[in-house]
Amino acid sequence: MEAHLEALVVENLSKHFGGLSALEGVSFRVDPGERLAIIGPNGAGKTTLFQILSGMITPSSGRIFAFGKDITKWSAHRRAALGIGRTFQITNLFLKLTVLDNILLAMEASGLARFNLLRPVSSYKDLHSQAEKILRQWGMWDRRDIPVRSLSYGEQRQLEIILTLSQNRSLLLLDEPTCGLSPEEAKSFVSTIRSFPRNFTILLIDHDMDVTFEIAEKVLVLHFGEVLAFGSPEEVKGNSQVQEIYMGRDDESS
Amino acid sequence: MVFIITQIINGIVFGMLLFLLAAGLTLMLGVMRIVNLAHGSYYLLGGYIGYSIAKLTNNFFLACLGGLLAIGILGMFIYKTILEKRFAREALAQVLITFGMLLIISDLCRWIWGGTPLAIPKPKMLEGVIHLGEIVFPVYRLAVIIIGALITIFLWWFQERTKYGAIVRAGVDDEEMTQAIGINISLVKTLIFSMGALLAGFAGVVGGPFVGLSIGLDMEILLLAIVVVIIGGMGSLWGALVSALLIGLVDSFGKSLVPELSIFTIFAAMVIVLAIKPSGLFGTK
């Protein structure tokens, strides 16, 4: 199947856990550079979808194509090497290690450093200067020697994003990135994402509707594991089913 | 032909004994993630206590009762005081603590009962042999098979028909969730640990007449029980039963056909199973 133009093609994806159907016949496409938001009530299958896309769990049926390649059976690390990056809803950083260590590990992932048994980490000058560059860019350079678990929650969420960025991934899966952030931090996050260049394709799950609609160019609505609607934010907002099930809570006076 | 049938029966007898041990071990693992390295020690200590009671009272059944009660209580005590709160989920910590207990119990056994191998005399009514066609077989060992079968049925009933068993089957250990349903998970865990210990102690007495009691038996039988659990799958009683019988048979045939490498045949079985299914025959994780 030819899928060279799209960054991501999901074809008839299903996932069953025992008798429970978490995803059923989900299909959609994402163009390169596009910002797709995935919304749906709790239990709709959003996180399951991300788990499958990133390779953490295998689908029961269906296929996935990324950058033209059939990655359905690929392992998580192979997908990461292809260019799929992911942030986690529950902070999944190396808590006992320092900020610098976290970034260095992200950078050592490609290349042969990870197999070098004798050369000390501290001797990799280029890796260190790259790490310094990115940490300074985000204002975290002076926090570099602090163990991650001592950072504030907001700083940790920020580090999650930096980690993914430092790896030059082109397809980003952002799983509830604003979870637990204050309104100011969330606003700051939104403007950061909006400033990302077009060589990044972004899939976003976020319960905060303001954040979601400020970033999204396309929206995928999941309900009980099935696609309820897929289209531009206006189309989706205008969809009566969607309004009924899901948006009624949000005060849409506009 | 006689040889084959004799080995099969021997294998099943030993398999039943292993099942008694493995059942407790696999339940502890499946529900509580506890690796109880002292399980073999429970077997040995139970057997020794049974031996002393048998010597004192000349009553085999009192010995069985004594063995299982003593170890059941010991197990409950150890679980409640050390394992339950502090180390519920830290595998490494439990392993080292239970190993420490293995050393302590092993030394105590040698201190109290000495280093020479002992055997518990069979109960009078189960002495003698039975003739099945050409095969001559000790009555006692057949009785062991029957006892094992009864216990298997009891455990099946427990797992399939009681609400406690439902917890075991679900592999659930979440306090809040189960308390919401109205089941005291802490009680279930204590019950399982004590029951496991109790079965081990009981097995020690039951095995007393033909396996005997000696130094090093605690390790040997622990190893076999662990292999049974690995092959059968953590947390699966069926797995424990099937693989216990399997190992019993392999051990029996192995010892008589290739005595130098009988352990190796068991190893091979474990490796083959793991290569095909890393979580064991009936394992789910």
Place this chain on the structure above:
Amino acid sequence: MKNPIQSLSLAIVAAFLALLPLVLPSFYTGLLSLILIFAIFAMSLDILQGYTGLPSLGHAAFLGTAAYVVGVLNVKVFKGCSFGVELISGVFSAAVVAALLGLIVLRSREVYLLMILMASSMMLWGIAFKWRSLAGGDDGLPGISRPNFNLIGWNLASTTHFYYFVLLFFIISAILMYLVVHSSFGHTLLGIRESETRMQSLGYNVWLQKYIAFIVSAIFAGLSGVLLAYYNGFVSPSEFHLVTSAEGLIMVILGGAGTLIGPAIGAAIILLVKNFVSGYTEHWMIILGAIYIFTVMFAPQGVYRLFKQLLQKWRPIWKPL
């Protein structure tokens, strides 16, 4: 690379170790050799346990394999010591065992891994125990001769000379293991210990990293097995036993997992205690078992970390000095 204070203190320790035999009675020098051998063993286990987060109750498999290979070559093949061949064969066979075992075993989760490794090592014990023709069965293989270094004036039959022989290998292994643990490869092990899923989503082939760590750790454990064979002059199945693996593990924990120095200290403590206590009572196993339990319950971070914490607390006192 290493900061100057670290290098200085290590140099002091090395000098101290080198000078000890001059003041100690011969018996204690011999004990010190054993301590250094098990320090290598414990440090190798730390690579797995402390740095990668892979606890193992089967580490004795590597020590035992190497020891037996040396034993068989020495007693049955060469009928004397061919050091180079024995050393390389011993270490290599430990690595092979790890390579084979690792293929089957590293896909399993924590608790399972612990038990499978334990079962595997005990299986080897069982084989050694029963195999009379090649391995001597439960009697083991006596009569292992030490290497002959007469050309350079070393007589390894002497306790002191043998100690320096062991010390040399200890220093080399310690330096190598230190390098590995601080290398970029070693760095990835820390990541795996902290979060395997994160490492996977970062693009690491976590299985492969673990596999390499497993083999590297086995190589050093094998080295300790080779040295042990020469030290004892014989090998017995207990080299494979769970007791040996568990002792290694408690040395790591008692000393401090993930510090490399800690396990070496742990080895010293355990062996000294064993030696001391068994001189007073034949029930030293009860004491040892109690130590296992108390260590886990009250000092799980290990003696070395405890020591460093105390140093930090008393900093205001000794800093101005």
